[in-house]
Amino acid sequence: MTEDFPPFGYYDKNGKLVGAAVEIVQLLLVKMNHPDKIQVLPWSRAIRTLEIEPNHMLFAMAKTPEREPKFKWLGPILYDDIFLYQLSSDSSEYNNIEQAKKAKYIVVTRGFPEEKILEQLGFKNIHTAHTPSQALSMLMSGRVTMIASGSIAITPLLQRSNYPLNALKETKVKLFSTGIYIGLSKSTPDEIVQDWQIGLNEIKKSESYQNIMSKYFSLP
Template identity: 35%
Template sequence: MTELDPPAQYYSESGELTGFGIEIVQEIQTLVGNSDPISVVPWARAYHMIETEDNVVLFLMARNQLRNEKFKWVGPVLEFSFGLYAKEDSEISSLSEPEARNLKSIGVYRNDVRDQILTQMGFENLKRVGDKLQNVKMLMTNRIDAYASSSLSYGIDASEAGYKESDLKLVMTFQTIQAYIAMSLNVPDHVVASWNSALKSMIDDGTYIKILKKYYPTANLPTKAITEFD
């Protein structure tokens, strides 16, 4: 399963499901001989399913302390940072964590990892929405002070909401993130290992970097997997 989150996963003009995550997973499936179909499911429902059901694969998922022991992991397949973004013409500039806590409201995508991280950090000024583009629209109409996004997707969020990347600015980075393909705990270890081996072969032969640069021209290969969290 996956969610729509361009350019990682989206429908092309011809109606084909495509994107970075789709191409990575489909290439791995080819290498390991798996032909299971990919379903597009809203994130909250998909996350509940991988927590409660057997033999579920969900991508792309940020790995953190809250999730680390709940799933098995293939990757990392992508690395980026999470931050708070404000309007370019906002008086808000570089924020410390205490200053961010004092903002009137910060928009987050409900049950998304950014919601979880900021909640765990003790932020009590979060305004949760069920559509991530609503965050941008609320920001641009001054209904929130900032919203949580990633270094790879905030410009896409802005464009899809009818604005430009330059309309937004980063005011605080709060975590570096690695994204993975997550699997239910009951998935056999040898299956997880075969998927990781296939991903490594894609990195070694250049297939991975070709797909990465196609969708994220400024992104680099992920660093060593972070498997322990404070």
């Protein structure tokens, strides 16, 4: 399972499921001789399914302390830094956590780790959205002051929503860094996890993996 969230997974203009995480997982499925049965679901439904159903995989997931004991894990497949972003037209300065706490509202996608992180840091000005696109729309319309987003996701999110790439600017408030993983149902046998991890490690050394990274993140 995955969600519709560029650049990790999304439908292109021809209706084909693409994205950095999707294409890495597709390589893994081929290597492990497993059928490609990737489903695109709302995040809240997908992670709930992973919690209660056996034999499921969900990507791309941040492995947070809260989530870690609930699932088995493959990865990381990617890395990301989570920042607060504001409108480029907003002259307010947010250089630290305390300044950010004084903002009117910060929007996060419900169920994403940044929601829990902000709560743990004592933020009281949190708004939630069902999807990253909805969160961005709330910021662009002026309903909220900032959005919490991964640095590798914010540009594709703007592109997908047809907003100028210079519409937002990164504040100096970095919430956390995280590896991006594939989560597996807790009941998955450790031997299977180990076999798939070996397969993923081999893929990450391949030219195909580097081509995916260059394609989506302009890495050398």
